Amino acid sequence: MRFLTKLLSLIIVIYITSCSTNKNEVVVYTTVDQIFSEPILKDFEKETGIIVKAVYDTEETKSTGVMNRIIAEKDNPQCDLFWSGDPMRTIVLMDKNILAPYKSPNAVGIKDVFKDKDGYWTGFSARARVLVYNKSMVDDYEIPQSIFDLSRKDYKAKVAIANPLFGTTTFHIAAIFNVLGDEKAKQFLIDLNANEVVIATSNGDVMSRVARGEVFCGLTDTDDANEAMKEGENIGIVFLDQGVIGSLIVPNTLSIIANSKNQDNAKLLFDYLLSKQTEAKLAKSCAQMPLHKGVEIPKGVPALDNIIPMKINYEKTSSSLKRIQNYLKQWLEN
Amino acid sequence: MVRKLIRHPLYIVTYALFVFFIVVPVIYTFITAVFSSDGVFLLQKQTYLLLSKSILISSITAFFSTGLGTVLGFIIYKTNVKYRHFFKLALLIPLFISPYIMAVAWKDLLFLLFNANSLMLSYVGLVGVMTIVFVPISMLIVGSALSNIDSQLEESALVITDLKNVIIKIILPLIKPALFTSFILVFIFSISEFSVPVYFGVKVFTTEIFTQFSAFYNHSLAIMQSLLLVVICVLLLYSEHKYISDAPFLSIGSKGSNSKLFDSEKLNNIGLPFLIVYFGISILSPVFILLFQSLNGGALVIIHAFDLLLPTIVNSVLLALVGAFIIVFIGFISAFYSIKNENAKVFNWLLLLIFAIPSTVYGISLIKFYNQPTLDIIYSSYAIILIAYIGKFSFISSKLIANAINQIPSNLDEIAQIQGVKAFSRICKILLPLILPSLFAAFIISFVFSLGELGTTIMVYPPGMEIMPIKVFTLMANVPQSLVSAMSLIVLTLTLLIIIGFYLLMKPLLRTYNFVND
Numbered sequence: 001m002r003f004l005t006k007l008l009s010l011i012i013v014i015y016i017t018s019c020s021t022n023k024n025e026v027v028v029y030t031t032v033d034q035i036f037s038e039p040i041l042k043d044f045e046k047e048t049g050i051i052v053k054a055v056y057d058t059e060e061t062k063s064t065g066v067m068n069r070i071i072a073e074k075d076n077p078q079c080d081l082f083w084s085g086d087p088m089r090t091i092v093l094m095d096k097n098i099l100a101p102y103k104s105p106n107a108v109g110i111k112d113v114f115k116d117k118d119g120y121w122t123g124f125s126a127r128a129r130v131l132v133y134n135k136s137m138v139d140d141y142e143i144p145q146s147i148f149d150l151s152r153k154d155y156k157a158k159v160a161i162a163n164p165l166f167g168t169t170t171f172h173i174a175a176i177f178n179v180l181g182d183e184k185a186k187q188f189l190i191d192l193n194a195n196e197v198v199i200a201t202s203n204g205d206v207m208s209r210v211a212r213g214e215v216f217c218g219l220t221d222t223d224d225a226n227e228a229m230k231e232g233e234n235i236g237i238v239f240l241d242q243g244v245i246g247s248l249i250v251p252n253t254l255s256i257i258a259n260s261k262n263q264d265n266a267k268l269l270f271d272y273l274l275s276k277q278t279e280a281k282l283a284k285s286c287a288q289m290p291l292h293k294g295v296e297i298p299k300g301v302p303a304l305d306n307i308i309p310m311k312i313n314y315e316k317t318s319s320s321l322k323r324i325q326n327y328l329k330q331w332l333e334n
Numbered sequence: 335m336v337r338k339l340i341r342h343p344l345y346i347v348t349y350a351l352f353v354f355f356i357v358v359p360v361i362y363t364f365i366t367a368v369f370s371s372d373g374v375f376l377l378q379k380q381t382y383l384l385l386s387k388s389i390l391i392s393s394i395t396a397f398f399s400t401g402l403g404t405v406l407g408f409i410i411y412k413t414n415v416k417y418r419h420f421f422k423l424a425l426l427i428p429l430f431i432s433p434y435i436m437a438v439a440w441k442d443l444l445f446l447l448f449n450a451n452s453l454m455l456s457y458v459g460l461v462g463v464m465t466i467v468f469v470p471i472s473m474l475i476v477g478s479a480l481s482n483i484d485s486q487l488e489e490s491a492l493v494i495t496d497l498k499n500v501i502i503k504i505i506l507p508l509i510k511p512a513l514f515t516s517f518i519l520v521f522i523f524s525i526s527e528f529s530v531p532v533y534f535g536v537k538v539f540t541t542e543i544f545t546q547f548s549a550f551y552n553h554s555l556a557i558m559q560s561l562l563l564v565v566i567c568v569l570l571l572y573s574e575h576k577y578i579s580d581a582p583f584l585s586i587g588s589k590g591s592n593s594k595l596f597d598s599e600k601l602n603n604i605g606l607p608f609l610i611v612y613f614g615i616s617i618l619s620p621v622f623i624l625l626f627q628s629l630n631g632g633a634l635v636i637i638h639a640f641d642l643l644l645p646t647i648v649n650s651v652l653l654a655l656v657g658a659f660i661i662v663f664i665g666f667i668s669a670f671y672s673i674k675n676e677n678a679k680v681f682n683w684l685l686l687l688i689f690a691i692p693s694t695v696y697g698i699s700l701i702k703f704y705n706q707p708t709l710d711i712i713y714s715s716y717a718i719i720l721i722a723y724i725g726k727f728s729f730i731s732s733k734l735i736a737n738a739i740n741q742i743p744s745n746l747d748e749i750a751q752i753q754g755v756k757a758f759s760r761i762c763k764i765l766l767p768l769i770l771p772s773l774f775a776a777f778i779i780s781f782v783f784s785l786g787e788l789g790t791t792i793m794v795y796p797p798g799m800e801i802m803p804i805k806v807f808t809l810m811a812n813v814p815q816s817l818v819s820a821m822s823l824i825v826l827t828l829t830l831l832i833i834i835g836f837y838l839l840m841k842p843l844l845r846t847y848n849f850v851n852d
Contacts, residue, residue, distance in 0.1 A: 027797040034808045053798030056808040065792040068547055068694070072701040078714070078797065092551060165549040201532055208815075212445060231814050325550060333537070 025051040026265035029066045030083040032252060036223075036286045037083065043281075044272050050265050055079070067092070070257065074098055077257045080266035083273060088171045090121045090253040091318035100258035102267055106274035110291045114251050116315070122270075123251030123314075125279045125288035128307060129172045130247065131238040132225045133217035134210050144217060146241045147176065151191035160198040160206045160218035164328050167203065168221055172248050173328060174321035175312050179245045182324075189331050199332065211235055221250065222302065226287035229300075239307050246310040251291060252282075348667045349681055355712075356725040357684050359703030360691060366702070367557035385562060388539040391461060391531075392524035398465040400516040403472020404509075406612065409605040411477040412505075414597040421609050422477075426470045427617045430782055430829045432803070433467045434529035435822045439620035440466075441533075442627065442815075460534045464524050466616045471523070472516040479512030480505070482741070497596065518574045522567045526692055528789070539563065540692060547694055560695040567690035568683075621826075624819040631816025639820035642809065643802060650785060650802035651832065653716055657723035658781035664724060665731030665776055670761075672732075673739050682732060689729035693789020696725060700794050714796050722790040727783050731776040738772030739765065774840055778833055785829060 030037045034056040041052045057066035067089055070079055074096065082099075084090045093099050094116070101119035114123035131144055144150055150159045162169040177185040198215055200206045206218035207225065211233040225237045239247040254270050256263065272278065279290035283297040289304045290297060297303060406425060410418050428436065440463055483505060491500045506513075528540040539559070546556035628636055668685060671678040688696065700721060704713040712718055742765065750760045766773070788803040795801055806821045 029797070034805070035813055051798070053796075055795070055797045056804075057792070067551065068553070068698065069701060069793060071551060072553070072698055073705050076705045076707060078705065165545055170549070199535060201535065214445075227814070329545070329549075 023262075024049065024265070025053055026080050026262045026269050027053045027055075027078055027260070028081045028083055028266075028269060029055045029057070029070060029079040031057050031066050031085045031089065032083055033085075033223075033286075036282065039285070040273070040278055040281055041269075044269055048268060048272070050268065052269065070098060071096060077260045079257045080260040080262045081269055082255045082257060084253045084255070085127075086168055086171055086250045087121060087123060087253045087314045088168075088174075088318050088321060090255050091315055093255065094120045095318075098258060099255045100260075100263075102256045102270060104254075104267070104271050104274050106271050109293060110274075113314070114291055121253045121255045122274060123253050124274050124291050125282040126249045126251040126291055126304065127168070127221045127223050127288055128239060128247050128249050128302065128309075129168060129219060130222055130225055131217055131240050132207060132210050132220050132228070132235050133238065134213050134215075135234045135236050137213055137216045143236070143238055144240070145238065146244065147188065147219075148191075150197070150217075150219075151188070151195045153195070155195060155216060157196040157198065158216040159192075159195070160200045160209050160215045161192075162200050162203045162206050162220070164199075164332065165325070168248075168250050169203065169219065170321060170325075170328070171250065171317065172219065174317045174324060175248045175310055176245075177324050178312050178317045178320050179310055186327070193331065193334065207235075223286040223288065226301075239302070241310075242308045246308040248310045248312070249289075249304070249307070252288070342671070345667055345671045345678065348664060349678075352664060352681070352684065352724075352728075355721055356688055359699045360688060360696065360725075363557060363695070363699035363702050364561060367554045367561075370554045381559070381562075384537070384542055385539050385566075387537075388525055389566070391457065391536070391538060392521045395461050395464045395468065395524040396517045396521040398461065399468040399472045399520045400476070400513055402465065402469045402612075403474075403516055404476045404513065406469065406473045406609070407475075407477035407480055408501075408505075409601075409609055410473070411480045412596055413601045413605050414595045415602050415605040415609065417606070417609075421613065424613060424617065425473060425609075427621075427826070427830075428467050429470045430786070430826055431467075431620070431822065432529070432786060432788070432806075433463070433527060434533060435624070435818075436467055436620055437463045437530045437533045438818075439623045443619055443623040446623065446626075456534065457536060460531055460536050463530055463534075464527060467530075468520045468523055469616065472520055475516040475519070476509060476512050479509040483508050497601075515574055518570050521570065522690065525563060525566070526690075528692075543692060544694065547698075553698060557695050557698070560692045563692060564687065564690045568686060571686055571690075621823075624823050624826075627816050627819035628823055629816075631814060631820065635814070635816045636820045636824075639817055639824055642817075643805060643821060643824055646800040646802040646805045647828065649716075649800060653719055653801070654723070654781050654784040656716075657720050657727075657784040658777050660720065660724055661728050661731045661780040661784070662735070662773060662777045664728045665733075665735045665780075666773070668728070668732040669736035669739055670765075673736060682729075682736075685729035685732050688725040689727075693726070693787075694793065696722070697790040697793025700790070713794075716796070716799075718794045718796065719791055719801070722794055723780075723784040723787060726787060726790060727780050730783070731780050734772055734776040734779070735769060738769040742768050770844060774836075774844070778836060781836075782829060782833070786825075 028041065037056065038054070041054055044050070045052050055066060055069065066082075070077075070082060070093060073079065077098075082090065082093065090099070099120045101116075102122075103119040104122060107115055107122045110123065114126070115121065131150075133143055142154070144152070144155070149155070164170055164173045173185075173189070176188065180188065198209065198218075200209055200218070203220040203224045206220045207228050209215050210218050210220075211228050222237070225235065228235055241247065254273055256266050256270065260266060276290070276292045276295045279288070279292055279295045280297070282288040283290055283295065283301050287298075287301045289302055291304065406421075409415055410422050410425070415421075437459075440459070487504055487508070488500055491504045495503075525538075526540060528544055531538045532541050532544070540563075543556045543559045543563075546552045546559065628639075664685075668678075668681040672682050691699075700718060701713075703709075704718060704721075706713075712721070746764055746768075747760055750764055755763075786803050788807055791801055792804050792807065795804060802825060806818070806825065809821070810818050
């Protein structure tokens with residue numbers, strides 16, 4: 001009996017302290033939804049034999065785990081590569097001196113606006129911010145074409161946006177501040193508030209409310225809209241402000257974490273993710289728009305060439321965000 | 335005797351390990367935060383307004399939960415109502431479903447039924463869902479207190495007055511400590527709850543802490559704010575401790591109990607419909623909507639959900655299993671020595687301190703402390719997850735076991751001692767068999783809570799590892815609702831099956847000690 005107890009204790013100790021350390025591995029933290037990112041990481045494993053250890057989180061749930069982990073692990077980084085669903089978080093990490101520069105050969109062909117000049121981050125496959133509307137509740141001629149239409153009286157309490165303190169909505173608002181200037185942007189928010197805009201918990205929640213008919217329309221990302229359309233929801237999308245300020249383009253970004261343990265493998269994965277092949281896969285799985293030219297995209301996936309983008313500098317927009325965050329918090333609370 | 339017990343190596347080692355592995359990281363984080371935070375928020379009116387709002391919402395939730403739990407506990411534990419054994423287990427189901435999933439299910443159900451959910455997107459919805467989630471805890475606490483009432487008191491009272499007066503004048507005063515405890519524990523669970531308020535768009539203190547963490551990345555402020563919550567929780571539990579002065583609660587064992595069952599037709603006629611209606615509303619409705627949504631996607635969705643969860647099942651169950659064993663062991667050591675020696679109560683307070691800390695803050699504390707090359711064997715292994723579980727749930731286990739030990743007549747131990755039976759033998763041959771049901775209950779509760787733990791685990795799980803609640807959480811964002819519902823149902827079914835399995839495994843042992851009938 002005593003022998004069995006000792007044996008059991010030994011097994012438990014070995015189990016709980018077991019960690020498969022393998023030199024041929026790479027640790028990636030990602031805020032891109034697991035359902036889309038995992039298959040690509042598995043493909044990389046198969047093709048290279050390098051073991052990918054991933055920590056998943058999701059922008060939809062504010063990326064609490066991954067971002068806070070990377071910041072808290074700063075002095076002894078566990079993560080080699082950060083694959084973010086948007087540039088904003090990456091730039092937060094860059095400002096905290098957590099990233100290391102790397103210029104991938106596969107970044108050639110991607111426009112300069114989508115990458116950091118020093119190589120701290122590089123963008124690839126992008127989403128866009130769109131208006132999603134319920135086709136059975138909104139007539140064609142009434143469909144808003146501009147963010148300013150969302151303050152129209154006939155849309156009172158019938159427009160949803162996600163919490164502007166988080167995710168791509170924050171980035172969208174910061175971009176609006178950048179493009180319009182503080183005064184006009186604040187007026188836009190005041191008008192939205194006066195029109196009783198509905199604050200949803202996430203972009204996915206915006207999508208669900210529109211699909212269910214709780215609201216007529218809302219602002220969300222193309223991938224959320226695409227998923228809803230795949231599920232057969234009766235919704236339509238509009239790229240807003242195509243004649244004026246343009247639509248916000250939100251690329252994925254890749255960054256190497258400074259002083260991490262598997263830098264070489266991280267660079268290999270970086271190159272792999274930045275390839276046209278990966279962009280094609282993301283276009284197929286979640287309607288993301290390739291940033292490389294010449295990538296085949298499935299029918300129904302918007303092409304970047306057909307959209308007038310919001311002309312912003314991502315790093316400046318991220319800086320604006322810090323400036324307006326307290327204002328957004330107050331706006332939300334009022 | 336007392337001094338000898340407190341110096342027992344088992345106690346010292348357990349206590350020292352708990353302090354080193356779990357308490358030190360938290361204290362270290364708090365101290366760091368105190369020195370790097372300006373503390374201005376402590377002077378802001380808004381902080382206290384928000385805190386007051388959270389306290390109010392949690393108090394209302396605790397009030398309703400305790401009230402409903404008392405009614406349900408009375409029907410199940412004090413009457414001979416039909417199917418009461420079924421309801422005793424079935425009404426615990428909300429404990430096994432994530433509060434967030436419950437919130438989603440309720441909102442979807444009301445939308446399906448009434449095509450509107452403005453009612454749900456409000457304080458009413460928040461309090462309603464949290465009440466349903468926490469009623470099982472109240473029912474367990476009050477129910478066990480009810481089953482421990484000496485039947486002589488009730489029978490004597492019934493001779494001279496009617497049942498209504500017995501309930502008001504005898505039963506309620508006797509279970510007052512349990513009501514108080516139920517209120518406080520539910521209050522603590524509610525005030526720490528984050529996912530339900532955020533889903534209903536209600537700003538509370540935990541959402542403010544979360545905002546500081548996730549929007550402003552201001553760890554110091556978030557940690558300092560959470561310290562306020564910890565202080566409130568500790569003060570409340572201290573008052574509970576003073577008020578009930580070790581009165582038993584949350585005890586599962588009923589060996590030797592001669593509690594009276596009221597077997598009146600009138601009570602049964604009211605009790606059974608009440609149980610059925612409550613069961614229908616609180617359990618069947620959300621389960622129905624989850625099932626409805628799952629089936630909406632077709633059978634393939636359920637197969638897909640199972641395929642997604644399959645790689646996570648073994649790891650998650652094993653971790654929860656090992657975690658539950660350790661939690662029960664720590665709970666027993668803490669409970670046993672705290673009862674024997676006043677000085678050992680500090681162990682209980684440490685368990686309470688960690689229990690009261692919001693999950694994210696606890697996760698950050700573990701990262702800051704363990705993420706260094708010398709401690710990599712812990713930080714990069716399953717050990718870090720176990721540390722998370724142990725810190726979060728040992729307090730509940732300790733409370734359960736302490737109350738079971740308190741119910742055992744001290745003369746049993748004294749007689750054995752006089753006979754010269756050694757302390758270790760007395761524990762193994764007298765104490766442990768007598769508290770077996772409570773140990774089992776502590777194990778099951780620890781297992782279920784560990785299996786569903788998300789807040790801290792998502793902060794610390796080693797890269798490459800797959801854990802069930804994290805998988806559901808990270809997939810939830812961008813998969814069809816039918817798949818999320820199917821995954822939730824699979825998790826629920828799996829949890830129930832494992833619990834039934836544990837019960838069947840334990841049954842022979844429980845039978846040996848006459849805790850279950852043949």
